[in-house]
Amino acid sequence: xxxxxxxxxxxxxxxxxxxxxxxxxxxxxxxxxxxxxxxxxxxxxxxxxxxxxxxxxxxxxxxxxxxxxxxxxxxxxxxxxxxxxxxxxxxxxxxxxxxxxxxxxxxxxxxxxxxxxxxxxxxxxxxxxxxxxxxxxxxxxxxxxxxxxxxxxxxxxxxxxxxxxxxxxxxxxxxxxxxxxxxxxxxxxxxxxxxxxxxxxxxxxxxxxxxxxxxxxxxxxxxxxxxxxxxxxxxxxxxxxxxxxxxxxxxxxxxxxxxxxxxxxxxxxxxxxxxxxxxxxxxxxxxxxxxxxxxxxxxxxxxxxxxxxxxxxxxxxxxxxxxxxxxxxxxxxxxxxxxxxxxxxxxxxxxxxxxxxxxxxxxxxxxxxxxxxxxxxxxxxxxxxxxxxxxxxxxxxxxx
Ligand code: GLV
Ligand code: MN
Ligand code: MN
Numbered sequence: 001x002x003x004x005x006x007x008x009x010x011x012x013x014x015x016x017x018x019x020x021x022x023x024x025x026x027x028x029x030x031x032x033x034x035x036x037x038x039x040x041x042x043x044x045x046x047x048x049x050x051x052x053x054x055x056x057x058x059x060x061x062x063x064x065x066x067x068x069x070x071x072x073x074x075x076x077x078x079x080x081x082x083x084x085x086x087x088x089x090x091x092x093x094x095x096x097x098x099x100x101x102x103x104x105x106x107x108x109x110x111x112x113x114x115x116x117x118x119x120x121x122x123x124x125x126x127x128x129x130x131x132x133x134x135x136x137x138x139x140x141x142x143x144x145x146x147x148x149x150x151x152x153x154x155x156x157x158x159x160x161x162x163x164x165x166x167x168x169x170x171x172x173x174x175x176x177x178x179x180x181x182x183x184x185x186x187x188x189x190x191x192x193x194x195x196x197x198x199x200x201x202x203x204x205x206x207x208x209x210x211x212x213x214x215x216x217x218x219x220x221x222x223x224x225x226x227x228x229x230x231x232x233x234x235x236x237x238x239x240x241x242x243x244x245x246x247x248x249x250x251x252x253x254x255x256x257x258x259x260x261x262x263x264x265x266x267x268x269x270x271x272x273x274x275x276x277x278x279x280x281x282x283x284x285x286x287x288x289x290x291x292x293x294x295x296x297x298x299x300x301x302x303x304x305x306x307x308x309x310x311x312x313x314x315x316x317x318x319x320x321x322x323x324x325x326x327x328x329x330x331x332x333x334x335x336x337x338x339x340x341x342x343x344x345x346x347x348x349x350x351x352x353x354x355x356x357x358x359x360x361x362x363x364x365x366x367x368x369x370x371x372x373x374x375x376x377x378x379x380x381x382x383x384x385x386x387x388x389x390x391x392x393x394x395x396x397x398x399x400x
Contacts, residue, residue, distance in 0.1 A: 001087045005032055005071075006079060014161020015376035020221050021125070022050075022153035026256035029071035036053065036090050037157070041302065041380035047170060048163035050113040056093065057106035064106035065090065065398040067390060070126075070349060072113030077116070080182035084364060086111055086386045088180045093172040097389035101399040112349040117226035119144045119153070121206070121222060121273075122312050127349035131356050132166035139164050144278035145257075171356050176323055176397055179350040180362040182378050186369035187342045194385040197327050198319050198361035200343045201351040203284050204277035205313035209295060211235065212305040215260060215268035229270040230258070231316030232298035232306070243287045251287055273311075273355060277345045278355045281316060316349040320358035327360050330396035331389055339389070346371070362389055 009017050009025025019025040030052060037044040037054030045053050057064075069085025089109040096103065120142040122194035128134035140161065142150040151161035183189075188196050211229035232367050237253045244251035257271040274291065276285035292308050299306035324341065329337045342363065350359040364386035378386075 001036065001090060002326060004078075004145075005083060005087065008032065009073065011068055013075060014042060014076045014374055015074035015310070017079065018075060018079070019073040020119040021072055022119070022150075022157040022159070022266070023039065027157055027185075029382075033071065033086065037109070037183070040090065040093065045307050047130070048165060048167060049126050050159055051126040051253070052111040052113075053128065054109040054368070055106060055227045056103060056108075058110060059106045059170075059173045061106050062173050064108050064127060065394060066108035066110055066174050067394065068108070068110035068112070068176045069181060070112045070202060072114055072118065073372065074115050074116045074372045076116050076374055077372055078182075078370070078374060079370055080376050080378050081184070082115060082181075082364075084182045084383065084386070085180040088383070088390050089363075092390040092394055095387060096395055096399065099391070099395065103396050104400050105398040106203065107394065107398050109172070116313070116350055120150055123206075123347055124314075124349050124352045125150075126211050127352040129164055130170065131166045131352055132168070136164040138352040143327070148352040162202045171353070174357050177350060177353055177357055177359045178323075178327070178354075178362065178390070178393055178397075179348055179359070180364065180386055181346075181348060182376065183363040183366040184346045184369070184370065184371035186366070188340070188363060188365035189367050189369065189382045191340055193338055193340055194365050194382045194387050195200055195337060195361040196340045196342045196365075197324055197331075198344060198350075198363060199324065199341045200319065200339060201314070201317040201347060202279055202343065202345045203281050203283070203314065204275070204347055205288070205294075205343065207274040207276070207288060208309045208311050209233070209272045210309075211272075211295075211299055212268045212307075213266070213268060213303070216266045216354070218264040221266060226266055227303040228266050228301075229304045230267055230303075231269040232304050233272050235298040236291065236295040239263045239298075240287075241289045241328075243290040244276070246290075247278060247283045247287045249276065249283050249287045250292060251276040257270040280345075314347055314351060317354050318342070319350070319354060319360050323358040326397070327362070327393055330393055334396070335389060335391040337385065337389070362386060
């Protein structure tokens with residue numbers, strides 16, 4: 001499976017993946033998913049929100065067990081964030097069949113669309129729409145950096161944007177969703193364990209800071225006469241670091257847009273996107289409020305206007321305790337491995353769906369902790385341990 005998937009959307013320049021929603025690379029990933037489903041005799045469908053499903057058994061019977069993840073990537077992302085969960089899902093099904101397990105609940109494998117939000121700015125669009133956490137009207141207004149709207153992008157890729165919307169009937173048929181994911185930190189490496197179970201996801205969000213100044217000549221405009229939005233932006237980046245350190249949180253300006261973006265022009269606009277996350281809501285509020293207050297002071301001092309817009313927010317997620325304990329119990333009886341329970345600062349579709357259905361996550365060790373980078377890695381032994389653990393979980397939940 002990896003041999004076919006690895007070349008898709010890979011940049012030869014960076015070695016990273018550029019699999020953005022509704023692009024050619026995304027289409028190729030979707031074709032791969034469909035082939036994997038059909039090669040295993042699974043019924044394949046794409047739902048009203050562009051998520052792909054592969055079914056063993058009839059989901060209409062209800063109480064289905066679903067596993068899977070996403071295939072899209074951040075700009076120059078790694079090979080594992082997302083795809084490891086999908087590849088492992090198909091491999092775990094193969095393992096179950098090899099064991100001769102008798103599957104007694106419908107078993108689904110899913111590829112959620114646009115998890116990373118790299119193109120339209122909002123993460124987990126497919127699962128948010130399905131859960132009703134994003135309305136069709138809001139989704140229709142999403143626009144990429146080239147001004148292409150989500151409906152236009154979907155149509156270009158051959159999908160109907162008019163069907164977008166909540167899918168409660170689909171969710172009502174699912175009794176449990178278990179997402180396997182490469183760990184995006186070093187907790188398992190430090191504890192010396194191959195796999196872990198998720199406890200919670202930190203609250204997190206994205207805020208857009210628009211600093212508007214005045215474009216002017218870089219050579220002839222006296223420093224005292226400038227309204228340069230780059231200055232308060234730069235000061236705000238440092239404030240974000242300071243506020244995050246004070247609160248034991250994280251804050252990142254990882255994306256920036258500059259207009260007119262000329263080497264010899266003072267910018268008229270600097271647009272920076274803040275991603276901030278913390279272990280609890282109060283700390284996150286403190287960090288973001290502190291950054292915004294500092295940004296307003298810096299902007300005023302430089303004669304620059306500032307607008308701050310919250311583009312997305314996901315509150316803290318506590319994964320379903322009963323399902324989490326069930327995973328621990330199953331793995332406790334079936335493997336020799338110690339399986340720690342750990343939290344994460346990364347967002348996931350399982351977190352979005354946890355509001356509506358019981359969800360759980362398995363993490364696979366990442367020896368460097370690096371993620372959202374071409375250097376992201378997981379050792380083959382650990383990936384195999386992940387597949388076996390997922391097969392154990394599916395067998396424990398869905399087989400007699
Ligand atoms: C998704 O990977 C996120 O945590 O931003
Ligand atoms: Mn990611
Ligand atoms: Mn992911």
